[in-house]
Amino acid sequence: MKRVCVVGGDPAAIIAACALEDGLWGRRNVQISFIHKDPFVDWDPLMPEVASGAMSSRTARIRIEDVLDTERVRLVADEIGALDMEARVLRGSNGGEYPFDLLVVAPRATYLSSPGQWLPYETVTDAARVSRAVMSQASAVVASPSQQKLLVRGDGVRAIELATGLSWGCDDA
Numbered sequence: 001m002k003r004v005c006v007v008g009g010d011p012a013a014i015i016a017a018c019a020l021e022d023g024l025w026g027r028r029n030v031q032i033s034f035i036h037k038d039p040f041v042d043w044d045p046l047m048p049e050v051a052s053g054a055m056s057s058r059t060a061r062i063r064i065e066d067v068l069d070t071e072r073v074r075l076v077a078d079e080i081g082a083l084d085m086e087a088r089v090l091r092g093s094n095g096g097e098y099p100f101d102l103l104v105v106a107p108r109a110t111y112l113s114s115p116g117q118w119l120p121y122e123t124v125t126d127a128a129r130v131s132r133a134v135m136s137q138a139s140a141v142v143a144s145p146s147q148q149k150l151l152v153r154g155d156g157v158r159a160i161e162l163a164t165g166l167s168w169g170c171d172d173a
Contacts, residue, residue, distance in 0.1 A: 004032045005090055005100040007080055011044050013106035014067055020104075021072050032072065033098060035090065037079040039064055042124040050127035057128035 006017045017034045024030045046060035064075055078092035090098040 002030045002101045003099055004030060004102045004104070005035060005098050006032065006104045006106070007035045007090065008104075008106035009036045009038065009041055010106045011041065013104070014041055014062075014064070016104045016106055017068055017073055021069055024072075031074065033074045033076050033100075034064065034068060035076045035078055035080060035092070035098060036064065037077060039075075039077065047124060047127040050124055051130040053131045057124045060124045060127070 004020060006013055006020065013034070013036070017032065020032050024032065040061045040063055043060050043062050046055060049055035050057050050060050068075065076092075076096070076098065078094045078096050078098075080090050081093040082091040083089075084091065088100055088103075090100065090103070092098065
């Protein structure tokens with residue numbers, strides 16, 4: 001039997017597991033294990049909507065068992081502590097061992113924050129914090145509506161989506 005382990009809490013890990021699940025449908029000689037410490041995954045593509053207040057943080061968290069077919073993919077609640085490539089075994093922090101023939105690693109991306117007053121977000125919880133901070137700024141009394149300005153700093157899709165979401169609620173973003 002071929003053993004496939006998918007490790008990580010990033011949407012890329014979910015997408016990889018879904019692709020394997022669909023591609024290997026009906027094959028009894030393949031076992032897929034999805035290893036992640038939590039039963040939920042933050043769905044990163046929805047974080048700009050959470051940060052702009054257009055969506056709640058609960059909506060952007062998905063339950064892994066709602067996405068993956070647990071009859072075809074074994075869900076393992078563990079965090080990987082060690083990788084032995086020679087023995088082809090993952091060792092979990094809970095003491096579990098997970099042998100593999102194929103390993104797919106898609107760890108959560110880490111976004112570097114820089115000093116200053118901008119609000120980085122990495123998880124849905126961070127995005128909800130950004131939303132609360134921005135909304136408290138936006139609801140502050142200002143002498144003139146034209147003085148209410150928000151600056152979104154970034155060079156990626158998230159920055160563009162966040163700026164777009166915020167521009168609906170302010171005069172100048």
